[in-house]
Amino acid sequence: MRTIRKSEQDIMDVGQYMMNFRLAWGNSGNISKRINEDTMLITGSGTYMGHLEESDLVEVTISSGQFNSNKKRPSKEIPMHAAIYQARPDAGFVIHASPFWTTLAACTDLQIESKFFIESMYYAERIAYVDYYHPGSKALGAAVGAKANEANVLILKNHGVIVFDSTMQEARMCLETIEMTCKMAALSKMSGLNPAILNADTASDFLQHAGYKPRRLW
Template sequence: MDVGQYMMHYGLAWGNSGNISSRVDADSMLITGSGTYMGHLEDGDLVRVNISSGEYDAAGKRPSKEIPMHAAIYEARPDAGFIIHASPFWTTLAACSDLQIESKLFVESMYYAERIAYVDYYHPGSRELGEAVREKAKEANVIILKNHGIIVFDSSMKEARMGLETIEMTCRMAATMQMTGLTPTVLKPETQQDFLQHSGYKPSRLW
């Protein structure tokens, strides 16, 4: 998948951090293997996993430990087709600080980061993290994981990648405004809703 290479090239991933998955059908997904280098993904780096049971072929490559988090999103959101979990610099800065992120700043942030949720720290790969993400996935497509990173999901790889890029830019803008003393100018709620309903990007998400 070139999405991993793209993420590395544009600073959205580093080392072997992060993982991605794609829904195959109602109860199975492909997820990157444990310790996989995102910059050079091959077919053998993807492991097929049963969403409801977490089972996979033990004779093959071991999947990412973040199965509980990915599976929880696919179960909670039937519209989710692709998930990216990453730790890009500015978004992780927000996750490791009290920086507040406002998505209603510009056109792309309103659309791709329409709703942003936060999950407290739980150990990576834990069922506790998976369950916390499950609850937040019902209300947002961008979830900042405190002291960890971010998880973004959407209907396709392209849309999820755009969501990740957009939230990284939004976090960079928020940090820069705070450091320079600028005051964010947020669009009025009626303007936000008018855009989301009539932007023509694609049908508004059903929350």
């Protein structure tokens, strides 16, 4: 019970944080946290990120997608979240959002590079693109699950972004970082500036010796 309450509070805190810092708007986006190997807690369908309550959060079985029908209906994006938890045993927290600059990148030909600055190398270590599939579809879930093995930031074409990490704090920082990275990339392109991208050896050396936490396993 204590684990559930802490998880509920984590999700509610992140929802408020996202709204405060313009990482979410209206009822767009959804958040989940892994409770145990085969259970996740996910925001309900149509919930407003800035005013989440305990009644807005639903327990869902990861392997089957089943949930308690007596509560609010969970987000239809269950397939995406479940696919990440199944593909990545290290994933503990998943955020799907449509912040402005990242969604702009998702809807244009703007290519986003992680080897941009310190935080982008670390929090947005690997970025992959997922082709458009309808929200909530099994096809989208399958595409996200396949890409989750190679990247922790998945830009969903004409849709938004989904990020994951081991903890709430790391996942939230990942979302902030990809939004900042996309903003820098877009403004650089619009202003005619040429960003200096670090080479792969430098980025690898930084990640190997950064000392923040053990490197992700790919």
